[in-house]
Amino acid sequence: MSSPIYIQIHNQIKQAIEAGRWAVGDRIPSERELATQFDVSRMTLRQAIQTLVDEGILERRVGAGTFVANQKVQEKMSGVTSFTDLMLAQGKVPSSKTISYHVTSPSLSESEKLALKANEQVLRMERIRYGDDVPICFEVATVPERLVKQFTKDEITSSLYRTLEEKASLVPGKAQQTVSAMSASERIAEYLSVRRGDALLRLRQISYLQTGEPFEYVRTQYVGNRFEFYLEK
Structure with missing residues:
Protein backbone atom coordinates (compact mmCIF):
# COMPACT_ATOMS: atom_id res chain seq x y z
CA MET A 1 0.00 0.00 0.00
CA SER A 2 1.55 3.31 -1.08
CA SER A 3 1.70 6.29 1.26
CA PRO A 4 -0.49 9.37 0.70
CA ILE A 5 1.16 12.03 -1.48
CA TYR A 6 1.64 14.43 1.44
CA ILE A 7 3.52 11.72 3.40
CA GLN A 8 5.77 11.09 0.39
CA ILE A 9 6.56 14.82 0.24
CA HIS A 10 7.11 14.85 4.03
CA ASN A 11 9.67 12.06 3.56
CA GLN A 12 11.52 13.84 0.76
CA ILE A 13 11.76 17.13 2.66
CA LYS A 14 12.92 15.33 5.82
CA GLN A 15 15.55 13.44 3.83
CA ALA A 16 16.73 16.71 2.25
CA ILE A 17 17.16 18.28 5.70
CA GLU A 18 19.04 15.25 7.01
CA ALA A 19 21.28 15.33 3.92
CA GLY A 20 22.21 18.94 4.68
CA ARG A 21 20.31 20.70 1.91
CA TRP A 22 18.93 23.04 4.58
CA ALA A 23 20.65 23.59 7.92
CA VAL A 24 19.09 24.46 11.28
CA GLY A 25 17.73 28.00 11.03
CA ASP A 26 17.54 28.01 7.22
CA ARG A 27 14.37 29.20 5.54
CA ILE A 28 12.96 26.61 3.16
CA PRO A 29 11.33 27.63 -0.17
CA SER A 30 7.79 29.03 -0.10
CA GLU A 31 4.76 26.77 -0.32
CA ARG A 32 4.16 27.98 -3.86
CA GLU A 33 7.71 27.09 -4.93
CA LEU A 34 7.59 23.68 -3.28
CA ALA A 35 4.13 22.92 -4.69
CA THR A 36 5.51 23.63 -8.16
CA GLN A 37 8.63 21.57 -7.47
CA PHE A 38 6.61 18.54 -6.32
CA ASP A 39 3.86 19.14 -8.88
CA VAL A 40 1.07 19.06 -6.30
CA SER A 41 -1.63 21.43 -5.09
CA ARG A 42 -0.87 24.04 -2.42
CA MET A 43 -3.25 22.19 -0.10
CA THR A 44 -1.33 18.92 -0.41
CA LEU A 45 1.99 20.68 0.05
CA ARG A 46 0.68 22.56 3.09
CA GLN A 47 -0.42 19.27 4.66
CA ALA A 48 3.09 17.86 4.19
CA ILE A 49 4.67 20.95 5.75
CA GLN A 50 2.23 20.82 8.66
CA THR A 51 3.24 17.24 9.52
CA LEU A 52 6.86 18.41 9.71
CA VAL A 53 5.86 21.37 11.87
CA ASP A 54 3.87 19.08 14.17
CA GLU A 55 6.96 16.88 14.56
CA GLY A 56 9.16 19.85 15.42
CA ILE A 57 11.30 19.45 12.31
CA LEU A 58 10.12 22.74 10.80
CA GLU A 59 8.75 25.88 12.42
CA ARG A 60 6.64 28.69 11.00
CA ARG A 61 7.50 32.32 11.77
CA VAL A 62 4.73 34.82 11.17
CA GLY A 63 5.55 37.09 8.26
CA ALA A 64 8.91 35.40 7.67
CA GLY A 65 8.22 31.91 6.32
CA THR A 66 9.04 28.34 7.34
CA PHE A 67 12.42 27.38 8.80
CA VAL A 68 14.33 24.30 9.87
CA ALA A 69 13.66 24.24 13.61
CA ASN A 70 16.24 24.81 16.30
CA GLN A 71 16.68 22.06 18.86
CA LYS A 72 14.68 22.79 22.01
CA VAL A 73 15.77 22.29 25.60
CA GLN A 74 13.99 19.18 26.84
CA GLU A 75 12.60 18.41 30.29
CA LYS A 76 12.16 14.82 31.39
CA MET A 77 8.69 14.12 32.77
CA SER A 78 7.34 11.17 34.71
CA GLY A 79 3.91 9.85 35.58
CA VAL A 80 2.88 9.31 31.96
CA THR A 81 -0.63 7.98 31.55
CA SER A 82 -3.36 7.77 28.94
Missing part, protein backbone atom coordinates in the same frame (compact mmCIF):
# COMPACT_ATOMS: atom_id res chain seq x y z
CA PHE A 83 -5.63 10.73 28.13
CA THR A 84 -8.63 8.72 29.32
CA ASP A 85 -7.08 8.05 32.73
CA LEU A 86 -5.86 11.64 32.94
CA MET A 87 -9.38 13.02 32.48
CA LEU A 88 -10.91 10.50 34.89
CA ALA A 89 -8.33 11.43 37.54
CA GLN A 90 -9.48 15.05 37.24
CA GLY A 91 -13.13 14.11 37.60
CA LYS A 92 -13.91 14.79 33.94
CA VAL A 93 -15.74 12.57 31.49
CA PRO A 94 -13.37 11.70 28.60
CA SER A 95 -14.61 11.38 25.04
CA SER A 96 -13.23 11.69 21.55
CA LYS A 97 -14.25 12.38 17.97
CA THR A 98 -12.38 10.49 15.25
CA ILE A 99 -11.44 12.67 12.27
CA SER A 100 -9.57 10.01 10.29
CA TYR A 101 -8.70 6.35 10.86
CA HIS A 102 -6.84 4.18 8.36
CA VAL A 103 -4.12 1.59 7.89
CA THR A 104 -1.36 2.89 5.66
CA SER A 105 2.38 2.93 5.00
CA PRO A 106 4.35 4.87 7.64
CA SER A 107 6.23 8.08 7.07
CA LEU A 108 9.99 8.08 7.62
CA SER A 109 9.46 9.73 11.01
CA GLU A 110 6.92 7.12 12.05
CA SER A 111 9.21 4.28 10.94
CA GLU A 112 12.10 5.71 12.93
CA LYS A 113 10.14 6.46 16.10
CA LEU A 114 8.42 3.06 16.15
CA ALA A 115 11.47 1.05 15.01
CA LEU A 116 9.40 -0.57 12.28
CA LYS A 117 10.62 -3.35 10.01
CA ALA A 118 10.55 -3.03 6.22
CA ASN A 119 7.05 -3.06 4.70
CA GLU A 120 5.28 -2.84 8.07
CA GLN A 121 1.96 -1.00 8.00
CA VAL A 122 0.64 1.38 10.64
CA LEU A 123 -2.71 2.51 11.92
CA ARG A 124 -2.82 6.33 11.85
CA MET A 125 -5.72 8.09 13.50
CA GLU A 126 -6.61 11.72 14.09
CA ARG A 127 -8.86 12.52 17.04
CA ILE A 128 -10.24 15.47 18.95
CA ARG A 129 -10.12 14.61 22.66
CA TYR A 130 -12.63 16.10 25.10
CA GLY A 131 -13.04 16.50 28.84
CA ASP A 132 -16.69 17.08 29.84
CA ASP A 133 -17.45 17.80 26.15
CA VAL A 134 -14.89 20.63 26.04
CA PRO A 135 -12.18 20.12 23.37
CA ILE A 136 -8.84 19.69 25.12
CA CYS A 137 -6.54 18.59 22.32
CA PHE A 138 -6.12 17.39 18.75
CA GLU A 139 -4.12 14.19 18.45
CA VAL A 140 -2.46 12.26 15.65
CA ALA A 141 -1.54 8.78 16.88
CA THR A 142 0.36 6.13 14.95
CA VAL A 143 0.49 2.49 16.07
CA PRO A 144 2.04 -0.59 14.39
CA GLU A 145 -0.85 -2.34 12.65
CA ARG A 146 0.27 -5.79 13.84
CA LEU A 147 -0.39 -4.81 17.47
CA VAL A 148 -4.00 -3.74 16.96
CA LYS A 149 -5.34 -5.64 13.96
CA GLN A 150 -7.43 -7.95 16.18
CA PHE A 151 -9.27 -5.05 17.84
CA THR A 152 -12.33 -3.10 16.69
CA LYS A 153 -12.18 0.59 15.85
CA ASP A 154 -14.24 1.39 18.95
CA GLU A 155 -11.90 -0.56 21.22
CA ILE A 156 -8.91 1.33 19.86
CA THR A 157 -10.37 4.85 19.77
CA SER A 158 -12.09 4.66 23.18
CA SER A 159 -8.89 3.79 25.06
CA LEU A 160 -5.95 2.20 23.28
CA TYR A 161 -3.97 1.68 26.49
CA ARG A 162 -6.76 -0.17 28.29
CA THR A 163 -7.52 -2.31 25.26
CA LEU A 164 -3.88 -3.37 24.90
CA GLU A 165 -3.55 -4.16 28.58
CA GLU A 166 -6.89 -5.88 29.20
CA LYS A 167 -7.28 -7.80 25.93
CA ALA A 168 -3.71 -8.51 24.83
CA SER A 169 -1.71 -8.35 28.08
CA LEU A 170 0.45 -5.64 26.51
CA VAL A 171 1.28 -3.30 29.39
CA PRO A 172 2.37 0.29 28.64
CA GLY A 173 5.60 1.29 30.33
CA LYS A 174 7.72 4.41 29.95
CA ALA A 175 7.35 7.22 27.43
CA GLN A 176 9.64 9.84 25.91
CA GLN A 177 8.02 13.27 25.66
CA THR A 178 8.92 16.59 24.13
CA VAL A 179 6.83 19.68 24.86
CA SER A 180 7.00 22.98 23.01
CA ALA A 181 4.80 25.95 22.14
CA MET A 182 3.04 26.64 18.87
CA SER A 183 0.17 28.64 17.39
CA ALA A 184 -3.13 27.16 16.23
CA SER A 185 -3.50 26.74 12.48
CA GLU A 186 -6.86 27.50 10.88
CA ARG A 187 -7.77 23.81 10.75
CA ILE A 188 -6.80 23.04 14.35
CA ALA A 189 -8.43 26.23 15.63
CA GLU A 190 -11.73 25.04 14.18
CA TYR A 191 -11.36 21.60 15.76
CA LEU A 192 -10.54 23.00 19.20
CA SER A 193 -12.95 25.97 19.21
CA VAL A 194 -10.19 28.56 19.52
CA ARG A 195 -8.97 31.35 17.27
CA ARG A 196 -6.31 30.92 14.64
CA GLY A 197 -2.98 31.91 16.18
CA ASP A 198 -4.02 31.10 19.76
CA ALA A 199 -1.36 29.49 21.94
CA LEU A 200 -1.14 25.70 21.98
CA LEU A 201 1.09 23.25 23.80
CA ARG A 202 2.57 20.68 21.44
CA LEU A 203 3.45 17.26 22.84
CA ARG A 204 5.36 14.65 20.87
CA GLN A 205 5.45 11.29 22.60
CA ILE A 206 6.86 7.85 21.93
CA SER A 207 5.22 5.27 24.21
CA TYR A 208 6.82 1.93 25.04
CA LEU A 209 5.51 -1.35 26.35
CA GLN A 210 7.09 -2.72 29.52
CA THR A 211 9.12 -4.98 27.22
CA GLY A 212 10.79 -1.85 25.81
CA GLU A 213 9.06 -2.09 22.41
CA PRO A 214 7.70 1.21 21.07
CA PHE A 215 3.98 0.91 20.38
CA GLU A 216 2.71 4.45 19.82
CA TYR A 217 3.95 7.72 18.30
CA VAL A 218 1.67 10.65 19.12
CA ARG A 219 1.66 14.29 18.09
CA THR A 220 -0.80 16.24 20.22
CA GLN A 221 -1.80 19.91 20.28
CA TYR A 222 -3.36 21.04 23.58
CA VAL A 223 -5.34 24.25 24.12
CA GLY A 224 -2.96 26.35 26.20
CA ASN A 225 -5.52 27.64 28.69
CA ARG A 226 -7.30 24.28 29.16
CA PHE A 227 -4.39 22.00 29.99
CA GLU A 228 -1.13 22.07 31.89
CA PHE A 229 1.76 19.62 32.34
CA TYR A 230 2.99 18.67 35.78
CA LEU A 231 6.69 17.88 36.13
CA GLU A 232 7.78 15.46 38.85
CA LYS A 233 11.45 15.05 39.76
Whole structure:
Protein backbone atom coordinates (compact mmCIF):
# COMPACT_ATOMS: atom_id res chain seq x y z
CA MET A 1 0.00 0.00 0.00
CA SER A 2 1.55 3.31 -1.08
CA SER A 3 1.70 6.29 1.26
CA PRO A 4 -0.49 9.37 0.70
CA ILE A 5 1.16 12.03 -1.48
CA TYR A 6 1.64 14.43 1.44
CA ILE A 7 3.52 11.72 3.40
CA GLN A 8 5.77 11.09 0.39
CA ILE A 9 6.56 14.82 0.24
CA HIS A 10 7.11 14.85 4.03
CA ASN A 11 9.67 12.06 3.56
CA GLN A 12 11.52 13.84 0.76
CA ILE A 13 11.76 17.13 2.66
CA LYS A 14 12.92 15.33 5.82
CA GLN A 15 15.55 13.44 3.83
CA ALA A 16 16.73 16.71 2.25
CA ILE A 17 17.16 18.28 5.70
CA GLU A 18 19.04 15.25 7.01
CA ALA A 19 21.28 15.33 3.92
CA GLY A 20 22.21 18.94 4.68
CA ARG A 21 20.31 20.70 1.91
CA TRP A 22 18.93 23.04 4.58
CA ALA A 23 20.65 23.59 7.92
CA VAL A 24 19.09 24.46 11.28
CA GLY A 25 17.73 28.00 11.03
CA ASP A 26 17.54 28.01 7.22
CA ARG A 27 14.37 29.20 5.54
CA ILE A 28 12.96 26.61 3.16
CA PRO A 29 11.33 27.63 -0.17
CA SER A 30 7.79 29.03 -0.10
CA GLU A 31 4.76 26.77 -0.32
CA ARG A 32 4.16 27.98 -3.86
CA GLU A 33 7.71 27.09 -4.93
CA LEU A 34 7.59 23.68 -3.28
CA ALA A 35 4.13 22.92 -4.69
CA THR A 36 5.51 23.63 -8.16
CA GLN A 37 8.63 21.57 -7.47
CA PHE A 38 6.61 18.54 -6.32
CA ASP A 39 3.86 19.14 -8.88
CA VAL A 40 1.07 19.06 -6.30
CA SER A 41 -1.63 21.43 -5.09
CA ARG A 42 -0.87 24.04 -2.42
CA MET A 43 -3.25 22.19 -0.10
CA THR A 44 -1.33 18.92 -0.41
CA LEU A 45 1.99 20.68 0.05
CA ARG A 46 0.68 22.56 3.09
CA GLN A 47 -0.42 19.27 4.66
CA ALA A 48 3.09 17.86 4.19
CA ILE A 49 4.67 20.95 5.75
CA GLN A 50 2.23 20.82 8.66
CA THR A 51 3.24 17.24 9.52
CA LEU A 52 6.86 18.41 9.71
CA VAL A 53 5.86 21.37 11.87
CA ASP A 54 3.87 19.08 14.17
CA GLU A 55 6.96 16.88 14.56
CA GLY A 56 9.16 19.85 15.42
CA ILE A 57 11.30 19.45 12.31
CA LEU A 58 10.12 22.74 10.80
CA GLU A 59 8.75 25.88 12.42
CA ARG A 60 6.64 28.69 11.00
CA ARG A 61 7.50 32.32 11.77
CA VAL A 62 4.73 34.82 11.17
CA GLY A 63 5.55 37.09 8.26
CA ALA A 64 8.91 35.40 7.67
CA GLY A 65 8.22 31.91 6.32
CA THR A 66 9.04 28.34 7.34
CA PHE A 67 12.42 27.38 8.80
CA VAL A 68 14.33 24.30 9.87
CA ALA A 69 13.66 24.24 13.61
CA ASN A 70 16.24 24.81 16.30
CA GLN A 71 16.68 22.06 18.86
CA LYS A 72 14.68 22.79 22.01
CA VAL A 73 15.77 22.29 25.60
CA GLN A 74 13.99 19.18 26.84
CA GLU A 75 12.60 18.41 30.29
CA LYS A 76 12.16 14.82 31.39
CA MET A 77 8.69 14.12 32.77
CA SER A 78 7.34 11.17 34.71
CA GLY A 79 3.91 9.85 35.58
CA VAL A 80 2.88 9.31 31.96
CA THR A 81 -0.63 7.98 31.55
CA SER A 82 -3.36 7.77 28.94
CA PHE A 83 -5.63 10.73 28.13
CA THR A 84 -8.63 8.72 29.32
CA ASP A 85 -7.08 8.05 32.73
CA LEU A 86 -5.86 11.64 32.94
CA MET A 87 -9.38 13.02 32.48
CA LEU A 88 -10.91 10.50 34.89
CA ALA A 89 -8.33 11.43 37.54
CA GLN A 90 -9.48 15.05 37.24
CA GLY A 91 -13.13 14.11 37.60
CA LYS A 92 -13.91 14.79 33.94
CA VAL A 93 -15.74 12.57 31.49
CA PRO A 94 -13.37 11.70 28.60
CA SER A 95 -14.61 11.38 25.04
CA SER A 96 -13.23 11.69 21.55
CA LYS A 97 -14.25 12.38 17.97
CA THR A 98 -12.38 10.49 15.25
CA ILE A 99 -11.44 12.67 12.27
CA SER A 100 -9.57 10.01 10.29
CA TYR A 101 -8.70 6.35 10.86
CA HIS A 102 -6.84 4.18 8.36
CA VAL A 103 -4.12 1.59 7.89
CA THR A 104 -1.36 2.89 5.66
CA SER A 105 2.38 2.93 5.00
CA PRO A 106 4.35 4.87 7.64
CA SER A 107 6.23 8.08 7.07
CA LEU A 108 9.99 8.08 7.62
CA SER A 109 9.46 9.73 11.01
CA GLU A 110 6.92 7.12 12.05
CA SER A 111 9.21 4.28 10.94
CA GLU A 112 12.10 5.71 12.93
CA LYS A 113 10.14 6.46 16.10
CA LEU A 114 8.42 3.06 16.15
CA ALA A 115 11.47 1.05 15.01
CA LEU A 116 9.40 -0.57 12.28
CA LYS A 117 10.62 -3.35 10.01
CA ALA A 118 10.55 -3.03 6.22
CA ASN A 119 7.05 -3.06 4.70
CA GLU A 120 5.28 -2.84 8.07
CA GLN A 121 1.96 -1.00 8.00
CA VAL A 122 0.64 1.38 10.64
CA LEU A 123 -2.71 2.51 11.92
CA ARG A 124 -2.82 6.33 11.85
CA MET A 125 -5.72 8.09 13.50
CA GLU A 126 -6.61 11.72 14.09
CA ARG A 127 -8.86 12.52 17.04
CA ILE A 128 -10.24 15.47 18.95
CA ARG A 129 -10.12 14.61 22.66
CA TYR A 130 -12.63 16.10 25.10
CA GLY A 131 -13.04 16.50 28.84
CA ASP A 132 -16.69 17.08 29.84
CA ASP A 133 -17.45 17.80 26.15
CA VAL A 134 -14.89 20.63 26.04
CA PRO A 135 -12.18 20.12 23.37
CA ILE A 136 -8.84 19.69 25.12
CA CYS A 137 -6.54 18.59 22.32
CA PHE A 138 -6.12 17.39 18.75
CA GLU A 139 -4.12 14.19 18.45
CA VAL A 140 -2.46 12.26 15.65
CA ALA A 141 -1.54 8.78 16.88
CA THR A 142 0.36 6.13 14.95
CA VAL A 143 0.49 2.49 16.07
CA PRO A 144 2.04 -0.59 14.39
CA GLU A 145 -0.85 -2.34 12.65
CA ARG A 146 0.27 -5.79 13.84
CA LEU A 147 -0.39 -4.81 17.47
CA VAL A 148 -4.00 -3.74 16.96
CA LYS A 149 -5.34 -5.64 13.96
CA GLN A 150 -7.43 -7.95 16.18
CA PHE A 151 -9.27 -5.05 17.84
CA THR A 152 -12.33 -3.10 16.69
CA LYS A 153 -12.18 0.59 15.85
CA ASP A 154 -14.24 1.39 18.95
CA GLU A 155 -11.90 -0.56 21.22
CA ILE A 156 -8.91 1.33 19.86
CA THR A 157 -10.37 4.85 19.77
CA SER A 158 -12.09 4.66 23.18
CA SER A 159 -8.89 3.79 25.06
CA LEU A 160 -5.95 2.20 23.28
CA TYR A 161 -3.97 1.68 26.49
CA ARG A 162 -6.76 -0.17 28.29
CA THR A 163 -7.52 -2.31 25.26
CA LEU A 164 -3.88 -3.37 24.90
CA GLU A 165 -3.55 -4.16 28.58
CA GLU A 166 -6.89 -5.88 29.20
CA LYS A 167 -7.28 -7.80 25.93
CA ALA A 168 -3.71 -8.51 24.83
CA SER A 169 -1.71 -8.35 28.08
CA LEU A 170 0.45 -5.64 26.51
CA VAL A 171 1.28 -3.30 29.39
CA PRO A 172 2.37 0.29 28.64
CA GLY A 173 5.60 1.29 30.33
CA LYS A 174 7.72 4.41 29.95
CA ALA A 175 7.35 7.22 27.43
CA GLN A 176 9.64 9.84 25.91
CA GLN A 177 8.02 13.27 25.66
CA THR A 178 8.92 16.59 24.13
CA VAL A 179 6.83 19.68 24.86
CA SER A 180 7.00 22.98 23.01
CA ALA A 181 4.80 25.95 22.14
CA MET A 182 3.04 26.64 18.87
CA SER A 183 0.17 28.64 17.39
CA ALA A 184 -3.13 27.16 16.23
CA SER A 185 -3.50 26.74 12.48
CA GLU A 186 -6.86 27.50 10.88
CA ARG A 187 -7.77 23.81 10.75
CA ILE A 188 -6.80 23.04 14.35
CA ALA A 189 -8.43 26.23 15.63
CA GLU A 190 -11.73 25.04 14.18
CA TYR A 191 -11.36 21.60 15.76
CA LEU A 192 -10.54 23.00 19.20
CA SER A 193 -12.95 25.97 19.21
CA VAL A 194 -10.19 28.56 19.52
CA ARG A 195 -8.97 31.35 17.27
CA ARG A 196 -6.31 30.92 14.64
CA GLY A 197 -2.98 31.91 16.18
CA ASP A 198 -4.02 31.10 19.76
CA ALA A 199 -1.36 29.49 21.94
CA LEU A 200 -1.14 25.70 21.98
CA LEU A 201 1.09 23.25 23.80
CA ARG A 202 2.57 20.68 21.44
CA LEU A 203 3.45 17.26 22.84
CA ARG A 204 5.36 14.65 20.87
CA GLN A 205 5.45 11.29 22.60
CA ILE A 206 6.86 7.85 21.93
CA SER A 207 5.22 5.27 24.21
CA TYR A 208 6.82 1.93 25.04
CA LEU A 209 5.51 -1.35 26.35
CA GLN A 210 7.09 -2.72 29.52
CA THR A 211 9.12 -4.98 27.22
CA GLY A 212 10.79 -1.85 25.81
CA GLU A 213 9.06 -2.09 22.41
CA PRO A 214 7.70 1.21 21.07
CA PHE A 215 3.98 0.91 20.38
CA GLU A 216 2.71 4.45 19.82
CA TYR A 217 3.95 7.72 18.30
CA VAL A 218 1.67 10.65 19.12
CA ARG A 219 1.66 14.29 18.09
CA THR A 220 -0.80 16.24 20.22
CA GLN A 221 -1.80 19.91 20.28
CA TYR A 222 -3.36 21.04 23.58
CA VAL A 223 -5.34 24.25 24.12
CA GLY A 224 -2.96 26.35 26.20
CA ASN A 225 -5.52 27.64 28.69
CA ARG A 226 -7.30 24.28 29.16
CA PHE A 227 -4.39 22.00 29.99
CA GLU A 228 -1.13 22.07 31.89
CA PHE A 229 1.76 19.62 32.34
CA TYR A 230 2.99 18.67 35.78
CA LEU A 231 6.69 17.88 36.13
CA GLU A 232 7.78 15.46 38.85
CA LYS A 233 11.45 15.05 39.76
